[in-house]
Every structure is written in C-alpha cells, then in structure tokens.
Amino acid sequence: MKVIREFLPYFDERPHGAKVRALVLHCSAHSAADMIEVLRERELSSHYIIDTDGKVLQLVSEKKRAWHAGQSKWRGMKMLNQYSVGIELSSPTLGQQKYADLQIKSLIKLSRQIINHYQIPAVNVVAHSDIAPTRKPDPGLAFPWQYLASKGIGLWYDANDAAKVATNDVEELLRIIGYEVNDLAAASYAFCRHFVPQSVATDNDVNHLIDNVFPPDFVLPKAYLPVLQACAYKYSRLL
Numbered sequence: 334m335k336v337i338r339e340f341l342p343y344f345d346e347r348p349h350g351a352k353v354r355a356l357v358l359h360c361s362a363h364s365a366a367d368m369i370e371v372l373r374e375r376e377l378s379s380h381y382i383i384d385t386d387g388k389v390l391q392l393v394s395e396k397k398r399a400w401h402a403g404q405s406k407w408r409g410m411k412m413l414n415q416y417s418v419g420i421e422l423s424s425p426t427l428g429q430q431k432y433a434d435l436q437i438k439s440l441i442k443l444s445r446q447i448i449n450h451y452q453i454p455a456v457n458v459v460a461h462s463d464i465a466p467t468r469k470p471d472p473g474l475a476f477p478w479q480y481l482a483s484k485g486i487g488l489w490y491d492a493n494d495a496a497k498v499a500t501n502d503v504e505e506l507l508r509i510i511g512y513e514v515n516d517l518a519a520a521s522y523a524f525c526r527h528f529v530p531q532s533v534a535t536d537n538d539v540n541h542l543i544d545n546v547f548p549p550d551f552v553l554p555k556a557y558l559p560v561l562q563a564c565a566y567k568y569s570r571l572l
C-alpha cells in the first residue's frame with residue numbers, strides 16, 4: 334500500500350528486549366495535516382496517521398518508540414508505547430460519527446500488515462481509551478470494532494458465551510479482559526465505548542468530551558452484564 338513518509342523527530346529507542354505485541358488505535362479531531370502540526374507543537378508522535386480520504390502517512394519507524402499512548406496499562410503491560418505500534422485516524426467528531434469507508438479500508442490493510450509482522454495477539458488490539466480509561470475517549474463509540482474483528486483485527490464477543498462464565502463481578506470481568514480497574518467507572522465506560530457503544534452518550538462539544546472522558550458515577554447497566562461476561566470469556570480463551 335502507498336505510504337507517504339513525513340518523519341517527525343519525536344521518538345526514542347524501544348527498551349532493550351521490548352517486543353512489539355500491541356496495536357493501539359487512536360483518533361484526533363484534526364485533519365492529518367493539522368495533526369502533524371499539533372504533534373510538532375506538543376513534541377508527540379504516532380507511527381501512522383490515516384486521513385479521512387484513506388491516505389496513510391508514516392511519522393515514525395516501527396522499530397522506534399513513538400510517543401502516542403502516555404500513561405497506560407493493559408494485561409500486565411505498563412506504558413504501552415514501548416510495546417506497541419500506534420495509528421491515529423483523523424475524525425472531526427472524535428470518533429462519535431461513522432468513520433469514512435476509505436479510511437477504514439486503509440486501516441484494515443495497514444493493521445493486517447502490522448499484526449502479521451509482529452504476530453500481535455488479538456487481545457492486544459486496543460483503543461487508547463482501553464489502556465488509559467480515565468484520560469482518553471478515542472477512537473470513540475463509532476469506531477467499527479465488530480467489523481474489524483470480522484476482518485481478523487481484534488476480537489468481538491459471541492453472546493452465547495455469557496452463560497459459560499460463572500462470575501458476575503464487574504471488576505473481575507473487566508480485569509480478565511485486560512482493563513486497569515483502579516477507577517471502576519472509567520474502566521466500565523471504556524468497556525462500553527468498545528463493546529456496547531449504544532450505551533455511550535455522544536457529546537457534540539469535542540473539547541468538552543476531551544475534558545470529560547467518562548461520567549464519574551458511571552455504573553455498568555445490568556442489561557449489559559452478559560456482554561461483559563461474553564467478552565471476558567473470549568479474552569480469557571485467547572491469552
């Protein structure tokens with residue numbers, strides 16, 4: 334696939350022995366061109382940006398550690414920049430309205446290459462909101478996780494699996510999937526963004542959303558407990 338290289342100097346070496354084993358997906362409300370300017374201002378980066386028209390830009394070599402995830406945890410990994418490749422998608426609504434088809438097409442191609450190259454486990458294809466649930470809402474409730482899973486990128490649940498899970502402890506189930514559960518409201522909401530997007534409210538003010546990532550008193554609605562159980566089953570089967 335055609336990749337435009339526009340390298341940024343904001344990266345460093347991956348720590349010795351740190352192998353790539355996660356793919357972190359993001360979105361930003363800026364166009365690709367504006368995103369590059371913002372990254373320059375903040376001295377941040379990601380490995381790739383995909384614009385709304387499907388154009389793919391590479392900013393950092395996959396061999397290097399790009400600075401996209403910040404403080405983050407997932408399935409025992411901390412600070413995921415060291416273990417991951419990061420992809421940013423341009424999305425004017427910050428992932429609250431449907432992503433462009435061409436953009437998702439490019440994302441599928443690029444993700445498949447990365448996943449195959451590093452043999453990234455499906456359980457480690459994650460949202461920025463999954464690994465930093467108190468801080469980040471991206472890539473948002475409109476991100477097509479189920480469709481991507483049907484294309485071999487990440488995991489989706491099978492509702493029939495809920496009955497195979499004995500526990501109904503939300504904290505334990507979230508932990509099984511991989512979430513950091515210190516803030517249970519944040520982790521529960523991040524789970525909903527990924528797997529139960531119909532339960533997540535849209536916020537028309539993107540700046541407000543950035544500062545108010547989750548309702549602090551959020552409790553997973555009982556109706557969605559079976560989804561959580563089915564997900565935990567899927568993720569626990571594929572360590």
Ligand SMILES: [Zn+2]
Nearest residue numbers: 359360461471
């Ligand atoms: Zn992000």
